[in-house]
Amino acid sequence: MKDIKILKGNIIYTEMPDTFTTLKNGYVIVEDGAVKECCEYLSKKYKNIPITDYKDKLIIPGLNDMHCHASQFKHTGLGMDKELVPWLFSHTFPEEKRFKDLKYAEQTYKNFINEIWKNGTTRSSVWGTLHKEPTELLIDLFLKSGLGAYVSKVNMDANTPEFLDEDTDSSLRETEEMIEKYLGKSQLVKPIITPRFIPTSSKELLKGLSKLSEKYSIPVQSHLSENLSEIDWVKELYPNSENYGSVYDLFGLFGQRPTLMAHCIHSDIEERTLMKKRGVFAVHCPTSNLNLGSGIMPIRKFMDEGIPVALGTDIGAGETCSMLRVMVSAIQMSKLAWMDSDKKLKFLSTSEAFYLATKGGGSFFGKVGSFEKGYEFDALIVDDSCFDMSSYPLEQRIQKFIYNGDDRNIIHRYVSGDLVKEPFPKSI
Known part of the structure; x- marks a missing residue:
């Protein structure tokens, strides 16, 4: 019936x-x-x-937050006097270390889920930490919550503090175990492949994650062209690469399965062309970009070029779980880009920002938004x-x-x- x-x-x-x-x-x-x-x-x-x-x-x-770090919820608003990479090493990584403690993880994750529910976020793409058990706990809490989410174990085995460094084989094994445990268990809560970003991922890890994504038809999420020093770091690691995105593409992690790439502030025309060709989502996180001084994403270029765009809070570099505030910040930042382009890049309308927070991001889940x-x-x-x-x-x-x-x-x-x-x- x-x-x-x-x-x-x-x-x-x-x-x-x-x-x-x-x-x-x-x-x-x-x-x-x-x-x-x-x-x-x-x-x-x-x-x-x-x-x-x-x-x-x-x-x-309902509103869709397509890039947020549940493990960073408690330290939102901290370290905002630093740029991305120093902020990661001085604040974010030490905070994520604490999630080895299941009690700490449980309380933080419950508070996080309550907060996004309160603010009207009905679906999200959520990052956990590299720790397997706490991430499984995060998935279980989402399953209980009634909200929809892609939830990830983060993978990082290179250029990280010793207290957050993973063994490559263990990282891949634990990721596959989680996929097998939760894949198909729910239509609302699903796993997603998540290399933190290129500098903290060995070639072996990227190859292995790509194979898992292909084997289980799992989507992918990561960070892309957020910060100029980050881009330089990628260029040092892959001097023959055309751009940051092409490195993900080299390993089959750039649209071969549905893919979210957060930030994309400094993506040049070649990188954007590859994103369009692969159908990669650009996730604009304006509050985070303002807080870390990363730059202004030229969102109109992405939209005009036919690249799918969504919005994200990027908790905890973003200071709020409210997608309403993110919509407003996206509009305001697009007006700065409009002025900076001598008014050639049309700024976002209210309906466009609302679309990105609803149907735009929701389309990653299917017919949602x-x-x-x-x-x-x-x-x-x-x-x-x-x-x-x-x-x-x-x-x-x-x-x-x-x-x-x-x-x-x-x-x-x-x-x-x-x-x-x-x-x-x-x-x-």
């Missing part, structure tokens, strides 16, 4: 980046977790189905009454929420048609 839910309210989503699709006082019919239709009037065939009436509240797609027919029903119910905007057009109300709203406006969260309550209410 089919499970049918009907919700009523002010429906807002983006089928395309350049415009909002809105339906005032409309209905969304959800069948077996997916959208069947959005409509102004209900058909008589639904007359016996109860309606959840959210009245004047907004119904919008929209209310078009067949899309999984990931949704937020937003009470914007505090802004006294009920007489305004829905396009203005969603803009007001993006710029001035926060988690206090989000009253309910749905993932694949199911209402998701706070995952771990006693953990804080």
Whole structure:
């Protein structure tokens, strides 16, 4: 028997980046977790189905954070006076060392999952640490939470502090064991292959991870062209490479399976051309880029060139789990790029930023991030009454929420048609 839910309210989503699709006082019919239709009037065939009436509240797609480090949640806002590589060695790596302690990992990960739930993130691509048991714990916690996620064990066996250095064979063996343990266990929570970045990955490790990705059809995520000193480091390690991305490509980790590459601030035309050819996602993390002084990603170039783009918080270089704040920062940084290009690079509109945080990132999971027919029903119910905007057009109300709203406006969260309550209410 089919499970049918009907919700009523002010429906807002983006089928395309350049415009909002809105339906005032409309209905969304959800069948077996997916959208069947959005409509102004209900058909008589639904007359016996109860309606959840959210009245004047907004119904919008859930938000997708496509790059975040769960292990860095506790030290957000720390070390922000340093650039990327010094920040990693002085703050991030020592913090990740602490995750050998399962109790520490459990408390931090529960707090992290609560926080992203609170902020309306319904799906994410999440980094753990190199430690196997704590990462399995992170996966188990996501399985309990009701949220969707790709979750990774991080792999790093070169140029790292001794306390975070992995044996290559052990790293590959433990990664495969985790894949076999969790692959196919859930449609919402899945493993993803994650070399930290080229400088901390030996050739043997990259080759082995590529083989695992191919063997199990597992997607890939990593970092790309975030910082100029990082790019120079890659060039020292691979002097004959055309660019940073071509090194991943050399090892079959650049779009051979679905791939997320975070940052891409300094990707040149050759690297972007390869990204487009391989279908590699560029994940823009504006708050992180501002905090570490990494630079301004020319997001319009990527969009105009047909490269898939998503947004990420990059916790903990980013200081917030709020994808609303990330959307605003992405718009603001695109305006700086607009000015820097003598106004040749058009800045992001509100609908474009919203699209990237919903359907843009959601597409990495499949049909996620929209209310078009067949899309999984990931949704937020937003009470914007505090802004006294009920007489305004829905396009203005969603803009007001993006710029001035926060988690206090989000009253309910749905993932694949199911209402998701706070995952771990006693953990804080």
